[in-house]
Amino acid sequence: MFQLTPAEIEAIGLSLKVATASVVCSLPFGLLVAWLLARKSFIGKGLLSALVHIPLVVPPVVVGYLMLILLGRQGFVGKWLYDSFDITFVFDWKGAVVAAAVVSFPLMVRAIQLSLETVDPLLEEAAGTLGAKPAQVFWTITMPIVLPGVITGMTLAFARALGEFGATITFASNIPGETRTLPLALYTATQTPGGDSIAMRLVVISVLLAGIALLVSEFLARRAHMRIRRGYPT
Amino acid sequence: MIDIAIKHYMHLGDNSFHLDIELNVPTKNVTALFGPSGAGKTTLINVIAGLLRPDSARIVIDRTVLNDTEKRIFEPPNTRRIGYVFQDGRLFPHLSVSGNLGFGQRFSSPVAGSDKITFGRVSELLRLDPLLNRPIQGLSGGERQRVAIGRALLANPRLLLMDEPLASLDVERKAEILPFLEEIGQLFGIPIIYVSHSLPEIRRLAKWIAVMDGGKISAFGPVEQITSRIDLAPLTEAPGGGSVLSGYVIRHDEKLFLTYLECEHQRLIVPMINADVGAPVRVQVRPEDIAISLAKPNGLSVLNVLAGHIENMRDIENSPSVDVLLNVGDQDITAPLWAKVTKLAVKRLALKKGMMVYALIKSVSIDRTQIGIG
Numbered sequence: 211m212f213q214l215t216p217a218e219i220e221a222i223g224l225s226l227k228v229a230t231a232s233v234v235c236s237l238p239f240g241l242l243v244a245w246l247l248a249r250k251s252f253i254g255k256g257l258l259s260a261l262v263h264i265p266l267v268v269p270p271v272v273v274g275y276l277m278l279i280l281l282g283r284q285g286f287v288g289k290w291l292y293d294s295f296d297i298t299f300v301f302d303w304k305g306a307v308v309a310a311a312v313v314s315f316p317l318m319v320r321a322i323q324l325s326l327e328t329v330d331p332l333l334e335e336a337a338g339t340l341g342a343k344p345a346q347v348f349w350t351i352t353m354p355i356v357l358p359g360v361i362t363g364m365t366l367a368f369a370r371a372l373g374e375f376g377a378t379i380t381f382a383s384n385i386p387g388e389t390r391t392l393p394l395a396l397y398t399a400t401q402t403p404g405g406d407s408i409a410m411r412l413v414v415i416s417v418l419l420a421g422i423a424l425l426v427s428e429f430l431a432r433r434a435h436m437r438i439r440r441g442y443p444t
Numbered sequence: 445m446i447d448i449a450i451k452h453y454m455h456l457g458d459n460s461f462h463l464d465i466e467l468n469v470p471t472k473n474v475t476a477l478f479g480p481s482g483a484g485k486t487t488l489i490n491v492i493a494g495l496l497r498p499d500s501a502r503i504v505i506d507r508t509v510l511n512d513t514e515k516r517i518f519e520p521p522n523t524r525r526i527g528y529v530f531q532d533g534r535l536f537p538h539l540s541v542s543g544n545l546g547f548g549q550r551f552s553s554p555v556a557g558s559d560k561i562t563f564g565r566v567s568e569l570l571r572l573d574p575l576l577n578r579p580i581q582g583l584s585g586g587e588r589q590r591v592a593i594g595r596a597l598l599a600n601p602r603l604l605l606m607d608e609p610l611a612s613l614d615v616e617r618k619a620e621i622l623p624f625l626e627e628i629g630q631l632f633g634i635p636i637i638y639v640s641h642s643l644p645e646i647r648r649l650a651k652w653i654a655v656m657d658g659g660k661i662s663a664f665g666p667v668e669q670i671t672s673r674i675d676l677a678p679l680t681e682a683p684g685g686g687s688v689l690s691g692y693v694i695r696h697d698e699k700l701f702l703t704y705l706e707c708e709h710q711r712l713i714v715p716m717i718n719a720d721v722g723a724p725v726r727v728q729v730r731p732e733d734i735a736i737s738l739a740k741p742n743g744l745s746v747l748n749v750l751a752g753h754i755e756n757m758r759d760i761e762n763s764p765s766v767d768v769l770l771n772v773g774d775q776d777i778t779a780p781l782w783a784k785v786t787k788l789a790v791k792r793l794a795l796k797k798g799m800m801v802y803a804l805i806k807s808v809s810i811d812r813t814q815i816g817i818g
Contacts, residue, residue, distance in 0.1 A: 336534040338521040339493055340599045341551035350547070354538045 214415075220387050221395040222415060228303060228391055229371035232311035233364050236318060240363065244322035249331075265377075266316040273313060274380025281308065281381070305382030306389045310371035318367040325359020326352070357434040365427030369420055392416050446471060446505045446603065446635065450491050452498035463487055463498070463659040469652065471506060471603075474629050474636045476646040476667065479656035485639045488656070489605045492637070493528050494521035505602055525552065527601030527634075531608045533592040535580045541591050542576040548599035561632055566594045569631065570624055586617035590624065597632065604628070604636045610645065618645075619813075625649055626817060643671065647688045647728045648816035667726075668779055686730040687781045689772075693723050702807065708773035713747045713807045719817045726816040731784035733809040736768065737802045738793055748805040754797055755780065759787065766790050770803055 214222070246252070247259055265273050281288040281299050291297045299305035329352055337347045353360075375393040382389040384398065396412040399405035446469040454461045463484050469475045477485045490496040492503060494510065497518060503511040510519045510526075527548075535544050549563065567573055570590045575583065583591065589609050596604060609625075610618045626649060629636050640646050646653060646667060653670045655663040663670050668688045691707030696716055705712040705725060712727065719725060740749060752772030759766055768790075770781045781803055785795075795801070 330534075332530070332532075332534055333536060335495055335521070336528070336530060337536070337547065339495070339524075339526065339528040340548045340595065341522050341525070342547075343522050343551075346551060351536060351538075 217386070217395070218411065218415065221390060221392050221412070222419070224303065224306075224387065224389075225372055225391040225419070228306045228310055229368050231307045232314060232371045233318075233368050235307065236311040236315050236367065237360075237364065240315065240318040240322055240367075241360070244319045244326055244363075247319070248323045248326035262319050263316045265313045270313055270374070270376030271380050274309060274377035277309065277312065277377065277381045281305075299382065301383050301385055301388065303382075303388050306374075306378050306391060309377040309381045310374040313374050313377050314367035314370035317370055318363040321359050321363030321366055322356065325356040325362070328359075329355050358431045361427055361431045361434060365423065365431075368423055368427075372416075372420060372423070392419070445469070446503075448488075448492065448501075448503050450488065450498050450501040450503070452487070452491065452496075452501070454487070461487075461659055463491075465659075465661055467654055467661050467664060469635070469637065469654070471635045472633075473651035474638050474649050475652040475654060476650035477637055477639045477654050477656060478641065478643070478646055479662075480641065483656040484659040485656055486607055487659075489528075489607060489637060489639060492603075493526050493605055494519060494524050495528075508602075522551070525600065525602045527596035527599055527604040529589070529592050529596050529604070529606040529609045531611055533588040535583075535588055535591055535595075537580055539580070540576070541572065541578050541580065541583070544580065544591055544595050545572065545576075545598055548595045548597070552599040561597055561600055563598065565631075566597050569627060570594045584617070585613050586620045589613065589617075589621055593621075593624065593628070597628065597634075601634060604634050606636060606638045608639050608641070610640075610642075622648065647671065647726065648813075686728055686733075687779075688726050688728050689779055689781065690724065690726045693717075693719050693721050693725060695721060708750075708779040710750045710773060711748070712750070712805070714810045714815060715807065715812065717812065717815050717817065723817055727810060728814040728816075729781065729805060729810065730814075731767065731782040733805055734770075734781065734783035735804040736770075736783055736785055736789070736793070736795065737804055738799075740802055741804065744804070745806075746804045747807045750781070750803045750805070752781065752801065752803060754795060754799045754801060756797065757790070757795065764788070768795065770801065772803055 243258070243262055247255065278300070279285055281291070283289060283292050283298055283300060288299065297304070299308055334347050334351055337351045338344070342350060372391075373393055374391070375397065378389060378391065379394055379397070384390050384394045390398065392412060392415065396409055396416065399409040399412060402408075448465060448467045448469065450463055450465040452463040454463070461484065465488055477488065479485055487496065491498045491501060498511075498513070500513040501511045502513070503509075509515075509517050510524050511517060536547065539547065545563065545566070567576070570593060572590060572594055575587060575591065580588070580591075593609065610621055613621065622645070628634070638646070638650055650667050653665065653667045654661050655670060668690060671688060689707040689712065691705045691712060694704040694706050694711075696703050698716070701716045702713050703716045703719070705714060705727070707727065714727060717725070735746070737749075750772040752770045754768060755771045756769040757766055764786045765784050766787050768783045768785060770783055771779070772781050773779050783803060789795075
């Protein structure tokens, strides 16, 4: 039977940990940026949109390298973080989280933004006349209506984070138990003589993991959808 | 009293629009906001609700200042306690009927006298019980508006704004909602500002009317008075228009299916209506249904004979008709009444301004839809 080796368990656990942490950490920012892009008009909106979408269009290795320059221990921001808070990303699982979060961010923002754009601001206006404060309107009207979109965004980001390779290996390196997630373990196996069977096993695990993530999100999104039933007539 | 003074300048594409309003609305009864499309009716109530921040405004309801640009006071919509029934209902799609109704209750802070508006009473009045667990998507247009009205009421408003709540409904659905609207103001004692461009609707529901045109109030006063003014005729004339007489029920004749009313100290007999004795009523009378007689008629089938004098006359070009504005009633209590007669009749009877005449109205020419209760 399919018996997982300690190294495989380690890679799976690490992958899940990194992907989950990256989605959880980027969600508040994703909501904020999506809301700004969908609802507000301000100077530099185009620039913000371009900045958010950069990781989607440039090779992940480039993103990883830029992050290394910026967040590495000698980097502009990285040095300050290390000196003042003793935080370091390179050779650390937190680095893998940051790499996964940056690369998957545009997918999350995109899905939430599209969903937000379908919410009729007039409904929020109506909620205001009924006595709800802006924050209450957001949580009782806007959020429930965009929930399927948020779930979709989180799933896409999670899947992208699970598969993240280029930025991670460039920025956080390939250290067993620390930053060696499934794709990195798979890559290592293919670079090792006689590692084909190990690689094959990792491929199966990766496919299974992604499939389960998709099924779970599909289930959640459907449940949220059921409660909302889009396309209410005006 | 609701004191409203607003100045607001808007650009709409190539056009600009200037809203310049001064209006004092009584905190009792229904006040209609009437005018052609583009007159600024919706803009005005959006400013009152706080949905639009005007260049300069002072809005005070019973000494509560909601907006005073000079003193830099601007209450946001959620603290104004002004209910708003939108034309399209704007029900929340992710909530059921009871969820929508409860939303109003959930966030409104309790105030003195708010115990009058309970979920039970609103639900009973608007017959919402069978709908409570239904999703919004399955509701008909009329049901949606009933839910929207209930939701606004349950937020305990100090003023209720209604933006053509019946405009999107067909005739039957309108007839379904109108009776509810008639009862609301009376039962809960909430003043209502009702936007409409349907005069029959206004005549039936409203006591006061503000006529709007081009961003300004061109007239304000009791519905009977304003809708009978000659100078406003181009604005207030509508198909099936006419005058409104107000009075109250004296008695019913159940055998002959008639109701006796007293209107401006004179008796008016109409087809039987479902109202208590003493209940105030308003009757809309079409100009075509009125005949004019110089003497009190004898041997005539017409039941309603109202004494009055001719206030004004206006020839209608290229037509056989003349509009005659009568003033019926005693010397001190009179009501304007529009009649339409032929030029030939005016000539034969030698009708002139100031003449004493009798207005004859056939009872059967008045149907139930022309009579408003309350």
